[in-house]
Amino acid sequence: MCGIVGYIGSRDIISVLLVALERLEYRGYDSCGIAVSYQGRIFIKKTAGRLFKLKEILNSSPLFSHEEGETLIGIGHTRWATHGKVSDENAHPFLDCEKKLAIVHNGIIENFQELKERLINNGHKFESETDTEVIVHLLEEKIKKDHISEKDFLKALSETLKELKGSFALCLISPLFDFLIGIKKGSPLLCGIGKNEGMIASDILALVGICKKVYIMEDGEICFLKKDKVNFYNENGEKIEKDAQTLDLKVKEVSKGRYRHFMRKEIFEQPKILTENLEKRLYDKEILLGESFHLYPEDIKHITNIVIQACGTSYHAGLIGRDYFERISEIPTTVEIASELISRPFLFNNNTLMIAISQSGETADTLAALRAAKERKIKSLAILNVKRSSMDREADNVIFINAGPEIGVASTKAYTAQIFNLFILALYFALIREKINTEKLNNYLKELKTIPEKIKKTLLLDKIIKRVAKKYYNSPHFVFLGRGINYPSALEGALKLKEISYIHAAGYPAGEMKHGPISVISEETPVICICVKDSTYEKMISNIMEAKARGGRIITIGNENDKRLKEISEDVFYLPATIEFLTPLLVAIPLQLFAYHIACLRGCDVDKPRHLAKSVTVL
Ligand code: AGP
Numbered sequence: 001m002c003g004i005v006g007y008i009g010s011r012d013i014i015s016v017l018l019v020a021l022e023r024l025e026y027r028g029y030d031s032c033g034i035a036v037s038y039q040g041r042i043f044i045k046k047t048a049g050r051l052f053k054l055k056e057i058l059n060s061s062p063l064f065s066h067e068e069g070e071t072l073i074g075i076g077h078t079r080w081a082t083h084g085k086v087s088d089e090n091a092h093p094f095l096d097c098e099k100k101l102a103i104v105h106n107g108i109i110e111n112f113q114e115l116k117e118r119l120i121n122n123g124h125k126f127e128s129e130t131d132t133e134v135i136v137h138l139l140e141e142k143i144k145k146d147h148i149s150e151k152d153f154l155k156a157l158s159e160t161l162k163e164l165k166g167s168f169a170l171c172l173i174s175p176l177f178d179f180l181i182g183i184k185k186g187s188p189l190l191c192g193i194g195k196n197e198g199m200i201a202s203d204i205l206a207l208v209g210i211c212k213k214v215y216i217m218e219d220g221e222i223c224f225l226k227k228d229k230v231n232f233y234n235e236n237g238e239k240i241e242k243d244a245q246t247l248d249l250k251v252k253e254v255s256k257g258r259y260r261h262f263m264r265k266e267i268f269e270q271p272k273i274l275t276e277n278l279e280k281r282l283y284d285k286e287i288l289l290g291e292s293f294h295l296y297p298e299d300i301k302h303i304t305n306i307v308i309q310a311c312g313t314s315y316h317a318g319l320i321g322r323d324y325f326e327r328i329s330e331i332p333t334t335v336e337i338a339s340e341l342i343s344r345p346f347l348f349n350n351n352t353l354m355i356a357i358s359q360s361g362e363t364a365d366t367l368a369a370l371r372a373a374k375e376r377k378i379k380s381l382a383i384l385n386v387k388r389s390s391m392d393r394e395a396d397n398v399i400f401i402n403a404g405p406e407i408g409v410a411s412t413k414a415y416t417a418q419i420f421n422l423f424i425l426a427l428y429f430a431l432i433r434e435k436i437n438t439e440k441l442n443n444y445l446k447e448l449k450t451i452p453e454k455i456k457k458t459l460l461l462d463k464i465i466k467r468v469a470k471k472y473y474n475s476p477h478f479v480f481l482g483r484g485i486n487y488p489s490a491l492e493g494a495l496k497l498k499e500i501s502y503i504h505a506a507g508y509p510a511g512e513m514k515h516g517p518i519s520v521i522s523e524e525t526p527v528i529c530i531c532v533k534d535s536t537y538e539k540m541i542s543n544i545m546e547a548k549a550r551g552g553r554i555i556t557i558g559n560e561n562d563k564r565l566k567e568i569s570e571d572v573f574y575l576p577a578t579i580e581f582l583t584p585l586l587v588a589i590p591l592q593l594f595a596y597h598i599a600c601l602r603g604c605d606v607d608k609p610r611h612l613a614k615s616v617t618v619l
Contacts (some may be wrong), residue, residue: 001616002080002203003021003025003028003201003203004075004106004189004200004202006180007074007197008179008180008540010197011197012068013073014058014063014327017036017056017076018034018076021078024066025081025237025608026409026613027615030048031078031087031091031092032050032053032076033076033094033104034074035093035168036063038175039175039219042100042101042173043064044063045058047091048090050093070515071178073173073179075093075103075171075173076093076590081210083112083129083132084128090128094127094133101136101168101174102172102173103136103171105132105170106188108133108618109166109168110131110165110277112130112131112134117139119137119138119341131166135160136172139157139515140162140473147176151178157181157222158222167617169185169186171200174439178226180198180225181219181222182216182225183223185432187202187617188390189217190215190217190229190388191232192207192210192211193212193244196227198225198226199225200223201609204247204386205249206251208250209251210252213245214244215243216245217232221407222234233395233616260597261408261583262408263405263408263500263598265408266598267413267592268471270354270459271452271455273402273404274455277424281421281424284386284440289428291396293399295379295397296492297432299379300429300432302333303429305348305353306325306332306333306352306353306392307334307348307354308335308356308357309338309339309356309366310358311338311355313496314359314412314414314415314418315357316488316492316495317423318355319488320419320424321418321426323485324423324426325409327487328426328444329426329427329430330435331433338363338366338369339365339619342365346372346376348373349378350379354370354381356369356391357382357418358382358384358385358389359384359411360384360386360389360614361389362389364617364619367391368619369392370391381395382400385417387400393595399421401418401423407418409500409607410609416585419584420585426584427441427444430608442525442533444579448582454484454576454586455585455586457587461574461593465593465594466597470524470601471602472555472598473501473601475502477525478497478505479506479521479525479526479547479552481527481529481547482510482530483540484535484538485534485583486584487509488529489584489585489591490509490528493505493528493591495507495599498555500599500606501602502602502606502610510544514546522550522552523553527554531544531558531562532563532580533562533577545568554570556573557573557575557591560574573594
């Protein structure tokens with residue numbers, strides 16, 4: 001959580017930092033701040049609240065005035081509070097007592113309490129309740145105030161790092177130096193270089209438009225970034241060499257374009273993303289899983305069981321994946337919430353395959369479970385969107401879902417791209433394990449190729465969904481019901497609605513209703529029922545009737561021409577028909593749009609819902 005950024009160069013530094021923070025805001029947005037080093041001083045502005053508030057503050061009282069074209073160095077932060085309430089004082093950056101160092105931090109310093117006590121005893125004055133502030137004071141103790149060589153500063157830095165427990169990424173500036181400092185241990189950090197300028201940030205999105213090359217920093221690494229060169233060191237202060245990669249993202253890909261919200265843009269991108277995935281994953285009649293997939297056919301034949309682990313929406317995709325692996329590849333599969341899995345004994349064997357699913361590749365719980373599997377020599381495969389993420393580096397195998405940057409906090413396009421790739425993977429496993437013949441495979445692939453067009457058609461429901469949303473957006477509570485492969489869709493529909501509209505919503509397997517949850521249904525309860533023509537259809541109809549009999553306001557998601565649904569529902573969203581396995585890809589669309597319109601009608605901040613952050617990088 002938290003987004004950190006640093007810039008060195010001669011552009012308008014305030015604008016550069018604010019644009020970068022805007023792109024990082026999805027990581028946390030309860031407070032923000034910037035600091036710039038200029039003419040021997042550090043100028044700083046920070047506030048509780050969103051970035052627009054900081055912009056207003058900077059407009060009414062500019063940070064400082066300077067000559068255009070001068071090289072300046074600055075840092076910025078957008079916060080998701082862990083230690084210390086949301087307040088101006090707890091917003092980053094933080095300064096040391098002499099105001100010669102400014103720092104921004106993403107992560108947690110676990111031993112901050114004991115360090116703080118020691119520093120207070122040594123006379124340091126603290127201005128916040130955060131864990132972060134100890135770092136600058138600790139460093140301050142180790143450096144002479146008015147002059148220090150680069151070499152001695154590096155030594156002080158590595159001594160300081162040795163005292164810090166926890167995970168962190170840091171960005172530091174000081175008027176004592178003409179460079180920007182980045183440090184990574186446990187939290188992501190990248191260093192990018194452009195033409196006579198450079199940036200350090202917790203996410204590649206911040207570097208787009210400025211940097212042409214990017215260095216992925218590893219744990220324990222330190223960088224000193226000057227405007228025309230960068231030096232990397234290990235935690236002992238020894239110089240190291242690193243290879244840069246080309247930054248291939250365009251500004252267009254990280255902006256909203258003509259859309260009001262990123263979430264809406266991302267919902268409408270889904271046909272294109274699945275078309276691109278089809279092109280990448282299928283060549284002639286062959287399945288291609290990409291160059292980071294290294295499992296040999298012999299390995300695949302020996303898999304005894306799969307354990308899928310993930311969080312949130314990725315977990316819901318995993319539940320759908322279970323159906324694919326069990327029913328198509330015939331491999332026993334369990335699906336675990338990553339944060340729960342890490343506190344349980346790992347009763348898996350050497351022929352277990354762990355599949356970690358994550359859009360960001362940085363979710364702390366998923367990463368911890370992946371690491372636990374690696375320690376036990378369990379083979380791992382990560383299904384990821386973000387390349388060069390921690391899971392990309394740590395998993396034995398990776399399949400990318402090719403969804404492009406997903407910026408809205410609510411995951412939409414990554415979800416359908418995850419389901420798509422899980423389906424392809426299950427087909428591949430089934431082929432290798434001889435559980436599927438060519439004819440069946442071709443039939444599946446033929447239908448899969450129709451999905452982008454069917455999603456396009458489903459997106460035309462937008463206006464109808466908005467109209468229906470107007471009827472229900474004041475309801476205090478929603479129930480989502482599904483069965484079989486669409487039970488996870490019900491969970492996902494409820495999660496989408498609650499995270500962006502703040503309305504309580506619960507997803508249930510429809511057959512479980514009569515074992516308790518049905519008692520929540522009253523005449524005010526909208527009940528969204530997924531009732532496509534699949535093997536659970538008749539049972540689903542019975543469950544709808546049960547909910548209706550208790551006064552529930554029935555909204556169904558079903559197939560075109562299903563007259564029965566019209567008779568039993570107050571509102572219906574009709575989808576094109578497809579095979580049962582692929583229905584979740586279509587069902588997701590009205591669920592996403594419904595949540596989106598309800599949230600807009602309630603005036604919620606769709607892309608940045610309260611209390612949330614896109615990547616949850618704390619355990
Ligand atoms: C979904 O809309 C979420 N915001 C959230 O549940 C998310 O899916 C979860 O935090 C997992 O993230 P990941 O896919 O990046 O690991």
